[in-house]
Amino acid sequence: MDHNKHIDIxxxxxxxxxxxxxxxxxxxxxxxxxxxxxLFFVTILDIILYFQMTPGMGxxxxxxxxxxxxxxxxxxxFMHMSYEQKTLKLTIILPMIxxxxxxAYLLKEASFWNSLNW
Amino acid sequence: xxxxxxxxxxxxxxxxxxxxxSYGKFMMWIFLLSDAFTFSSLLVGYGAVRFSFxxxxxxxxxxxxxxxxxxxxxxxxxxxAKGVFSESHWPSPDLVFNHFPFLHGLHLxxxxxxxxxxxxxxxxVTMVLAVEAGQRMQQKKVALYMFYTILGGLAFLGxxxxxxxxxxxxxxxxxxxxxxxxxxxxxxxxxTGFHGFHVFSGVxxxxxxxxxxxxxxxxxxxxxEMVEKTGLYWHFVDLVWVFVFTFFYLI
Numbered sequence: 064m065d066h067n068k069h070i071d072i073x074x075x076x077x078x079x080x081x082x083x084x085x086x087x088x089x090x091x092x093x094x095x096x097x098x099x100x101x102l103f104f105v106t107i108l109d110i111i112l113y114f115q116m117t118p119g120m121g122x123x124x125x126x127x128x129x130x131x132x133x134x135x136x137x138x139x140x141f142m143h144m145s146y147e148q149k150t151l152k153l154t155i156i157l158p159m160i161x162x163x164x165x166x167a168y169l170l171k172e173a174s175f176w177n178s179l180n181w
Numbered sequence: 182x183x184x185x186x187x188x189x190x191x192x193x194x195x196x197x198x199x200x201x202x203s204y205g206k207f208m209m210w211i212f213l214l215s216d217a218f219t220f221s222s223l224l225v226g227y228g229a230v231r232f233s234f235x236x237x238x239x240x241x242x243x244x245x246x247x248x249x250x251x252x253x254x255x256x257x258x259x260x261x262a263k264g265v266f267s268e269s270h271w272p273s274p275d276l277v278f279n280h281f282p283f284l285h286g287l288h289l290x291x292x293x294x295x296x297x298x299x300x301x302x303x304x305x306v307t308m309v310l311a312v313e314a315g316q317r318m319q320q321k322k323v324a325l326y327m328f329y330t331i332l333g334g335l336a337f338l339g340x341x342x343x344x345x346x347x348x349x350x351x352x353x354x355x356x357x358x359x360x361x362x363x364x365x366x367x368x369x370x371x372x373t374g375f376h377g378f379h380v381f382s383g384v385x386x387x388x389x390x391x392x393x394x395x396x397x398x399x400x401x402x403x404x405x406e407m408v409e410k411t412g413l414y415w416h417f418v419d420l421v422w423v424f425v426f427t428f429f430y431l432i
Contacts, residue, residue: 072402072403072404075197078197078198080198080204081204083198083203084203084404084406085198085201085202085203087315087316087404087405087406087409088316089313089316089317090313091313092310092313095306095309095310095313096306098306099302099303099305099306102302102305103299103302106295106298106299106302106426107295109426109427109431110291110295113275113291113431114275118236118237118239118273119236123431123432126427126431126432127427127432129427130423130424130426130427133423134420134423134424137305137416137419137420137423138416138420140309141305141306141308141309141412141416141419142412142413142416142417142420143312143409147200147201147202148200148201148202150199150200151200151201151202151207151210154200154210155210155211155213155214158214158218159217159221161218162217162218162221162225165221165222165225166225166228169225169226169228169229170228170229170232172229173228173229173230173231173232173233174232174233176229176233177232177233177234177235
C-alpha cells in the first residue's frame with residue numbers, strides 16, 4: 064500500500080478515521096459576541112443580586128439557575144454543541160444525570176450531618 | 182508477510198463517522214465529560230460540607246470602607262471577637278473576598294473575583310474567535326486571537342496567585358482558617374487550585390498550538406481542527422469557573 068499518496072481528509076466514501084475531519088465552515092461571529100455580552104451582564108447581575116437579595120435558599124437557587132444559563136451558552140455557542148449531531152449531544156449531556164443524583168444524595172446527607180453536630 | 186496483512190486491515194469498518202466528528206474531537210468531548218464528573222464531585226462535596234454548617238452571621242460594612250484606617254489591620258480579629266467569624270458557622274463570602282490589589286485595606290467585596298471572571302470570559306471569546314478564523318483558514322487571525330487567549334490565561338493565573346498569597350498571609354492554609362471552619366479554607370485551596378491547574382494546562386496547550394499555527398502546521402494539514410479541540414478544553418475551564426464562582430463566591 065502506498066502511504067505517500069494524497070489522502071482526501073474529507074472523503075465520505077473511503078472514510079479513514081485517522082485523518083477524517085468534516086469540512087469546516089464558519090457560522091459568523093455575531094452569536095459569539097452576543098454570548099460574550101450575555102455572560103458579562105449575567106455576571107454583573109449576579110453581583111447586584113448578591114447585595115440586593117436576602118441571603119438564603121432563594122438567593123442560592125437564583126445563583127445556581129443563572130450559573131446554568133451561563134453554562135448552557137458556553138456549551139452550546141462557544142463549544143459549538145448546537146451544531147453537533149443529536150447523538151453526540153445526548154452522549155455528552157445525558158450522563159450528567161449522575162451528577163443530579165449525587166447532588167440529591169449529598170444534600171440529604173449534609174442535612175443529616177447538620178442534625179448530628181448542631 | 183503477516184505484518185503487511187495487519188497493516189492493510191481497515192481500522193474502522195463502520196463506513197463513516199458515527200457522530201460526524203473526527204475521533205480526536207470526540208475523544209476531547211469524552212475527556213471533558215470525565216473531567217466534569219471530577220469537578221462535580223469536588224463542588225457537590227463542597228456543597229454538602231457547606232450545608233452541614235449553619236448559615237453565615239452577617240455584618241453590614243459599606244462598600245469602600247477603609248478597614249486599614251478603622252481597625253488598624255485588625256479587621257479579621259474584630260470579626261472573630263464579635264462572633265461573625267467562628268468555627269461553628271460558615272463565613273459570609275463578602276467578608277472574606279474583599280481585597281483588591283494596590284487598594285490595601287479597602288472593603289471591596291467580590292470586586293476582584295468579578296475582574297477574574299471578566300478576564301476568563303474575555304479569553305473565552307478570543308478563543309472562539311480563533312476557532313472561527315481557523316474555519317476560514319486565516320492563519321494570521323488565528324495566531325492573533327490565540328495570543329490574546331494566552332495573555333488572558335496568564336492574567337487569570339496571576340490574579341489567582343495574588344489571591345492565594347493574600348489568603349496565606351492572613352493565615353489560611355489546608356488546616357487553618359481565620360474566617361471560620363477549616364473545611365472552608367481547605368476546599369477553597371483544593372478546588373481553586375485544581376481549577377487553576379486546569380487553566381495552567383490550558384495555557385500550555387494553547388501555547389503549543391499557537392506555535393504550530395505560527396509554523397504553518399495547520400495550513401499544511403488543510404484544517405485548523407486542533408485549535409477547535411484545544412478551544413473545547415479552554416471553554417470547559419471557563420465553564421467550571423462559572424460554578425466555582427457561584428459556589429465559593431456567591432453562595
